[in-house]
Amino acid sequence: MSIRLEPEKCIGCGRCADVCPGNLLVLEAGRAQLRDARDCWGCTACVKACPRAAICYTLEASLGGAGGRLYAEDRQETLTWVLRLADGEEQRITVEKHQANDY
Numbered sequence: 001m002s003i004r005l006e007p008e009k010c011i012g013c014g015r016c017a018d019v020c021p022g023n024l025l026v027l028e029a030g031r032a033q034l035r036d037a038r039d040c041w042g043c044t045a046c047v048k049a050c051p052r053a054a055i056c057y058t059l060e061a062s063l064g065g066a067g068g069r070l071y072a073e074d075r076q077e078t079l080t081w082v083l084r085l086a087d088g089e090e091q092r093i094t095v096e097k098h099q100a101n102d103y
């Protein structure tokens with residue numbers, strides 16, 4: 001599984017459920033749940049949509065990611081990817097949205 005929910009941060013806004021192309025996210029008891037992790041293809045739409053960083057993309061140690069977690073901060077003009085490594089180190093990459101196709 002590449003997506004991980006952090007339910008203690010979730011405010012139940014439903015934005016993740018609205019953008020998931022596979023309809024995999026549902027709200028239960030006011031918090032988002034991933035219905036079946038095996039069906040998630042890691043598009044990261046839900047990661048970018050969440051206003052509380054309650055969903056991250058996990059970089060599995062078995063794939064060379066050392067257990068890091070990737071969060072997104074989606075702003076009007078920019079998208080910032082925040083990588084938190086298992087040892088606590090944090091790296092940030094900010095992309096200007098109007099230049100997104102240049103990368």
Ligand code: SF4
Nearest residue numbers: 020040042043044046
């Ligand atoms: S990563 Fe994509 S497919 Fe997986 S739960 Fe999020 S929005 Fe749905």
Ligand code: SF4
Nearest residue numbers: 010011013014016050
């Ligand atoms: S977008 Fe984030 S805060 Fe909103 S329901 Fe989904 S996980 Fe919870």
